[in-house]
Amino acid sequence: MNNSVVTTLLGDFVSLFFPRACVACGNALVKGEETICTYCILELPETGHHLNPENALLNRLAPRIRLKHGMACYKFTKNGRVQHLLHALKYKGYAEIGITLGKIYADKIRDAGIHNEFEIIIPVPLHSSRQRKRGYNQSAKFAEGLSKGLMVPYSDNIMTRKFKTETQTRKSKLSRWENMSDVFTVSRPEEVTNKHILLVDDVITTGSTLEVCAMELIKAGSRELSIACIAEA
Numbered sequence: 001m002n003n004s005v006v007t008t009l010l011g012d013f014v015s016l017f018f019p020r021a022c023v024a025c026g027n028a029l030v031k032g033e034e035t036i037c038t039y040c041i042l043e044l045p046e047t048g049h050h051l052n053p054e055n056a057l058l059n060r061l062a063p064r065i066r067l068k069h070g071m072a073c074y075k076f077t078k079n080g081r082v083q084h085l086l087h088a089l090k091y092k093g094y095a096e097i098g099i100t101l102g103k104i105y106a107d108k109i110r111d112a113g114i115h116n117e118f119e120i121i122i123p124v125p126l127h128s129s130r131q132r133k134r135g136y137n138q139s140a141k142f143a144e145g146l147s148k149g150l151m152v153p154y155s156d157n158i159m160t161r162k163f164k165t166e167t168q169t170r171k172s173k174l175s176r177w178e179n180m181s182d183v184f185t186v187s188r189p190e191e192v193t194n195k196h197i198l199l200v201d202d203v204i205t206t207g208s209t210l211e212v213c214a215m216e217l218i219k220a221g222s223r224e225l226s227i228a229c230i231a232e233a
Helices: 003-017 038-043 056-061 081-091 095-111 128-134 138-150 173-180 208-219
Strands: 070-075 120-123 159-161 184-186 196-204 224-232
Touching (some): 081 095, 081 138, 081 224, 120 138, 138 196, 184 208, 196 208, 208 224
Parallel strands (some): 070 224
Antiparallel strands (some): 159 184
16 A cells, blocks of 8 residues: 555544544534535635626725726625635635635636736735734735736735834724835836736725725836725625
């Protein structure tokens, strides 16, 4: 019996007594499933933004940000599957969720025929202290998955966060804007000059964070800008 067979049998034996659970719904994962079960992947509430160039999210952001595409993969609902996934991604160390969801959305973007428009993917940055504590930037993991699926390079060090801000939770729209003002900087503007950038984040609520990031990228010379997020609240 070779080592690969032994490893497979051992894994099957362990999973029999210690079944792995889907992060979204809590049900046991079957062989071949990782982190998110097939049922949840199929049942997650999609927005369809990638199929509609004039979608509601783009129209909501358009008065404040000059965008080519504005997209979120899923609709965020309180206590829903998407919230469970985002919570696990941000606070429980499930970095692979971001990569998985990025690959899933990349397939949808490719099917919509707009994948060749983007030249570089840039995630909304975390402050260095928060990233050290978490171990990774959840938005960068989403960007990584998108990059692999779209075959477009991504970089998580072109844009940096200069200082740590207070949490945006429960803040008004104006307070969110004031909280984020002058937070971000483009440290390597030559990487964005005359390029179509896909700016990505985990979840969009008022859009203030993305708006501030977008303004910095435009000032740095970006030719065109699009946005993609895991979820829209």
